[in-house]
Amino acid sequence: MAEPRGCALQVENLSVSLGGHAILRNAGLVLQDGRTMAIIGQSGCGKTTLLKAIAGLLPVDSGRITVAGRPIDSLPPRARSAVYLYQEPLLFPHLDVFENVAFGLRIRGIAGAELQQRVRPMLEQLDLAALAKRRPQALSGGQRQRVAFGRALIIEPALLLLDEPFSNLDPEARMGMQTLFKTVAGAHGIASIFVTHDVKEALLIGDAFGLLRGGQLHVYRDRAGFLADPASGVSREAEFWRQVRSTEAEAPRQPER
């Protein structure tokens, strides 16, 4: 297959088995530079497996993965330029916020003034400057996710792989992180795959859409296709809210005391 122009990620016929069970079967997708593909699916459908296989954290049975035009199938995770963000922020507990964000730069031998010049703006951008000396244990869930996000962005990877990163946050923090993600990922022009089981989150975050079901990935041609597909759950969600509104409208109002 010819490599599409401006392609950040191309996955072809990716199959993964775990413990003898096929988890992913012939998955394929193409993601353009700077875009975010939201992939939805229920628990256990293979979302995490897909991301881990792309990141090189799981062995694959077959298939081809290309990041920024470079085949990465045989490369170790550190050489793939694809950062995986877990559902839990998983910060390094022995490092403070500054050092967590600086981790990827330090291991590349960047130190001193250059390190400061790169980390400080990132902390500012993510509203973490005041927390630079705090340990992860002293941060809220949302703050931890921001640190994890900054730690990933600072090394300017070709690809971000986000595994339901906001699912453990309270609704307010979650909404804030969704907006922040859109803004920052857009500003850095980093392509990303965002898996979630929340249709609303997928619609808010995604530029492109996929559905994983029973280990098979279906990528939608466009947003309209995603919205129209009954399997995506969008119509179910819309119907739920329509019923809520209709019930609210029909309910007799209690007289005010």
Place this chain on the structure above:
Amino acid sequence: MQRTLAGLLSLSLIVPVALLVVLSLTRYWIFPDIFPAQWQIEQWQRLFQGGSDLVPATMCSIGIATGVALTSTALAFPASRGICRLRRRGALLTLAHLPYAASPVVLGASLLYVFLRLHLADSVAGVMLAQFVFAFAYGIILLSSFWNTDVESLIGVAATLGARPVQVWLRVLVPRALPLLGICLFQTFLISWFDYALVLLVGGGLVDTLTIRLFQYFEAGDARLAATCALLLMAPPLLGLALNQRLLTAGLLFQEIEHDG
């Protein structure tokens, strides 16, 4: 009631140590005298001036125990990860208990045959190797508790951020495991420090450690030297215990805050 118990416990800890201190500072203390008739600090003076037999024995014990603790901890840490990643890790971890199932005398006698053939008997290296068998097994058992899915995920995070395996070990795993590694170092140090049977069997009387000295003084009926030697034997463990306690407390607090957060 609690105060009485605490007092009794404190006394049971303090009295034996105080008795050793008094004995080490005594010239004559003969029954039925309640207090020593004559005091002296000759043993301690000789020790600090380098004229005592205890000095080389102390140095030998420190050298052997430090070497055994460092090598067994350094090797048990990656080895424990290797074992924990295997499907049959349960069986291998059970195997690690075997040195403790057999008595050190039995194991020492068995090892002696091998060490004689390898020309390792009657040497410091032989004693260290024999003690390493116990300390390494202990290290594996202790450090295997460190590996869990969270740690494996941290390894994944570091790897996707670009860390090479050696960087993952030095920048993530070792700092993360520091409290547990401290405990392992201390415990393996003690395994070697207090060992008598293996030093006697494998060292063949040529390796002169504090435990060997202590038994020699007891056999010779020299209570003053035995007391000085016993106090020396107690000193590093007590120091280590204080440090270890700090590390242990730090480690526990660490986990507590993490769960709360």
